[in-house]
Amino acid sequence: MDIAKVIVDVPVRSTDRPFDYSIPESLKLWIEVGSRVAVPFGHRTVQGFVVSLESGETVVNPGLKPIQEVLDLLPPLSPELVELADWMSKRYACRRISALQAMLPTALKGKAERLISLGDVEEETAFPDDELFPMFADSGDEERLITEFIGRTGEVSMKQLTRAFPEAAETVKFMLRRGVLVESQSIKDKMGKKKLKAVDLAIGITAAREALNKFPKKSARQKEVLSFLIEREATLPMALKEVLSALQVTASTVKGLEEKGFIEISEIEVYRDPYQGRDFKPTTPLPLTAEQEIVYTRISRTLEEQLHEVFLLHGVTGSGKTEIYLQCIKRCLDQGRQAAVLVPEIALTPQMVERFKGRFGSGVAVMHSRLSVGERYDEWRKIREGKATVAVGARSAVFAPFSNLGLIIMDEEHETSYKQEENPKYHARDAAIRRAEQCGAAVILGSATPSLESYHASRAQTDIHFSPVLLEMPTRALGNELPKVNVVDMREELKEGNRSMFSRKLHSALAERLERGEQTVLLLNRRGFSTFVMCRSCGYVAGCPECDISLTYHSRSDNLRCHYCGHAEPAPKLCPECGSEHIRFFGTGTQRVEEELGKLFPGIRVIRMDVDTTTEKGSHEKLLNQFRDKKADVLLGTQMVAKGLDFPDVTLVGVITADSALNLPDFRAAEKTFQLLTQVAGRAGRHQLPGEVVVQSYTPEHYSIVHASGHDYLSFVREELKHRRGLHYPPYCRLILVTLSHEQLPLLLRMAENYAMNLQGKARNLRWYGSLDKLTTDVLDLLGPVASPIPRLKGRYRFQCMIKWRGAIDVIGLVRQVAEELEDSVRDAGLQISIDVDPQMLM
Ligand SMILES: Nc1ncnc2c1ncn2[C@@H]1O[C@H](COP(=O)(O)OP(=O)(O)OP(=O)(O)O)[C@@H](O)[C@H]1O
Ligand SMILES: [Zn+2]
Numbered sequence: 013m014d015i016a017k018v019i020v021d022v023p024v025r026s027t028d029r030p031f032d033y034s035i036p037e038s039l040k041l042w043i044e045v046g047s048r049v050a051v052p053f054g055h056r057t058v059q060g061f062v063v064s065l066e067s068g069e070t071v072v073n074p075g076l077k078p079i080q081e082v083l084d085l086l087p088p089l090s091p092e093l094v095e096l097a098d099w100m101s102k103r104y105a106c107r108r109i110s111a112l113q114a115m116l117p118t119a120l121k122g123k124a125e126r127l128i129s130l131g132d133v134e135e136e137t138a139f140p141d142d143e144l145f146p147m148f149a150d151s152g153d154e155e156r157l158i159t160e161f162i163g164r165t166g167e168v169s170m171k172q173l174t175r176a177f178p179e180a181a182e183t184v185k186f187m188l189r190r191g192v193l194v195e196s197q198s199i200k201d202k203m204g205k206k207k208l209k210a211v212d213l214a215i216g217i218t219a220a221r222e223a224l225n226k227f228p229k230k231s232a233r234q235k236e237v238l239s240f241l242i243e244r245e246a247t248l249p250m251a252l253k254e255v256l257s258a259l260q261v262t263a264s265t266v267k268g269l270e271e272k273g274f275i276e277i278s279e280i281e282v283y284r285d286p287y288q289g290r291d292f293k294p295t296t297p298l299p300l301t302a303e304q305e306i307v308y309t310r311i312s313r314t315l316e317e318q319l320h321e322v323f324l325l326h327g328v329t330g331s332g333k334t335e336i337y338l339q340c341i342k343r344c345l346d347q348g349r350q351a352a353v354l355v356p357e358i359a360l361t362p363q364m365v366e367r368f369k370g371r372f373g374s375g376v377a378v379m380h381s382r383l384s385v386g387e388r389y390d391e392w393r394k395i396r397e398g399k400a401t402v403a404v405g406a407r408s409a410v411f412a413p414f415s416n417l418g419l420i421i422m423d424e425e426h427e428t429s430y431k432q433e434e435n436p437k438y439h440a441r442d443a444a445i446r447r448a449e450q451c452g453a454a455v456i457l458g459s460a461t462p463s464l465e466s467y468h469a470s471r472a473q474t475d476i477h478f479s480p481v482l483l484e485m486p487t488r489a490l491g492n493e494l495p496k497v498n499v500v501d502m503r504e505e506l507k508e509g510n511r512s513m514f515s516r517k518l519h520s521a522l523a524e525r526l527e528r529g530e531q532t533v534l535l536l537n538r539r540g541f542s543t544f545v546m547c548r549s550c551g552y553v554a555g556c557p558e559c560d561i562s563l564t565y566h567s568r569s570d571n572l573r574c575h576y577c578g579h580a581e582p583a584p585k586l587c588p589e590c591g592s593e594h595i596r597f598f599g600t601g602t603q604r605v606e607e608e609l610g611k612l613f614p615g616i617r618v619i620r621m622d623v624d625t626t627t628e629k630g631s632h633e634k635l636l637n638q639f640r641d642k643k644a645d646v647l648l649g650t651q652m653v654a655k656g657l658d659f660p661d662v663t664l665v666g667v668i669t670a671d672s673a674l675n676l677p678d679f680r681a682a683e684k685t686f687q688l689l690t691q692v693a694g695r696a697g698r699h700q701l702p703g704e705v706v707v708q709s710y711t712p713e714h715y716s717i718v719h720a721s722g723h724d725y726l727s728f729v730r731e732e733l734k735h736r737r738g739l740h741y742p743p744y745c746r747l748i749l750v751t752l753s754h755e756q757l758p759l760l761l762r763m764a765e766n767y768a769m770n771l772q773g774k775a776r777n778l779r780w781y782g783s784l785d786k787l788t789t790d791v792l793d794l795l796g797p798v799a800s801p802i803p804r805l806k807g808r809y810r811f812q813c814m815i816k817w818r819g820a821i822d823v824i825g826l827v828r829q830v831a832e833e834l835e836d837s838v839r840d841a842g843l844q845i846s847i848d849v850d851p852q853m854l855m
Pocket of ligand 1: 299301304329331332334335459460489490655658694698
């Protein structure tokens, strides 16, 4: 194999194809499909990924440039993931490099030197048993040589190792997989500082213990540090930072100990376990209910045969879906395969993680954006090295580097956060199904309120790639009823003179809970409900100078901020238009609700959970623990409180305004409202105590509210599908949103019109263009160009075309092709065209 096809990391469209490089003799054994390499490109050296290998006999081109370096000893991507990236680039009209990059932890995207050192393992594993590993019978000597080579200096760079042992690729990789060798790298964090400094007390610990008594008074601080470290001997090495903050000492104090030879400070890499020191109560499988048993039996049949199949698990809130997930995972692990569990970022609560760690212990890796760069890298490494067999994470966990994936679970499959809004704009559901197809894995999509797309697909069975098997669990696992839902018409409240944000019903229900010592969850649906500043005299609304949207008031800092571009300015005291003093903020924030609660119920203990109170790492968990420990009467929050929580003493759920999102210009507004209400209502009365829900609304007759209060998913779906069919929206067609932006409006307008015309013309030639009213299957319709709902963002004007289509035609390819042709013909670097296939956010 002499030629490697490489996708290079150069952000130009013309590079979105593999380039050929020759493989130098010395790297031959190290390069595989999925390897990350450094290659010359133009006058620079760039990073790239090997996507295929070809043998020299078939292609002869002496002018090929050679690969310079291989950047990791173990390829970070598997052939399976390389193939998935290729599929993504076609499915989402994105560049292959951006799909490949999306699969890696951030830590692997920068340039960093790789160092190899000896791992800390027992003698038996260090040298493999010839009988157990006959294929490595000859490698024992090689291993000894490598061990000696590294042992001489403690660590070597990757280059040194590959130069010294160019033939030993297989052996080195095998040693890495067993932990005999450890690959580490220096990661720079955002501030450019090295993060991985760790204190290691391994050397000199005996001497240190004896010396402890001999410290003179003036080095009392050093003594303190040393005893601290000795106490924690078992968990060393630990980060220097941790020592400094735990004891409030300076780095020079610790360095003093190093000078005395008691400790060693080195830049070794440690697994930064974000859940270190946490005890997860071990749990055992529960005997299944009859409903669960049927579902489990059906899924395990597929697991048993190791087939690819997609299940849609529609189970009401509290029906015990999580227990099904756990037992299916167990089944899969017993076969020697691995499992990935995707949950929406917002639902990735400690409670959720606990349930998986409690069952599978340290075999669970957690992947989400709240972890530091280093922590994320370590969790990823645990998976790649086989130390973790279950990955729980947000949407990118679909790329977990497992070698033998048997099951992908997607909880709350209806959540829009499964769609990535930046490039590559992929949907984790489709990526999961595609990956599972490749490796013969099962997929479970679980929800109390499945997306209309998935539900419709399970009934219609028209799509060969996506026709899930529908499994239903209509009752709660603990046998209790779904909570009773009262809908309160807030217009009536106002008519009868109640100007408070609390209806009389919610007020009295809250008072009852306080009296009985039970707990309440209050949801403030903030979607579409901005806290904007308006002048009551002239109607002036403070807007962002860049983005044409209203600014949001933040009372803590008393300023106004734009949520799209970050622009901030002080809140005005006088109206800039008319000079009136009657300028104030509108809308309801969680802070206002909290204040109001305090006035109505003096002494009430409220925990507020929103973006402001949960920015700090671990704050989410802290707040939830406080609530569970009954340190508060009310948990008040935005969407965050709607998902996944399972607290026995919550008997009341209140929704302050149910319909604030109904008027958004989004065809999914009703669906999202229904889902949110159903989810939050499901938090009440999950255990012994019965639950009650109070929903306040200005449009209580809306079908999404009527059916949510009746826990009636099917009726909602029937009515919603009727609307969707009539207006030609998914699932009856598919959408592609093309947004063009430029700083100059007249230029942009011309280009947007140009785009629409070209696309129409091409579609007409192919006989695809037409109205969706017709019964033809292969059809494409185009709306626009029109100004985007946010017509200007970060100083750029925006126009959009909405493409509606259905059938087996390659509309995505065409839409992309026309965009590229336009870019080529105008040659204006100021023009940006973004293509969003199956968009979730239409704002
Ligand atoms: N077979 C079972 N036997 C006893 N208790 C069970 C069983 N299955 C689930 N439970 C309990 O029922 C409660 C609800 O289960 P779980 O949280 O798994 O439901 P869910 O369907 O995931 O809910 P949601 O969608 O609302 O998050 C939990 O307290 C769980 O421990
Ligand atoms: Zn702005």
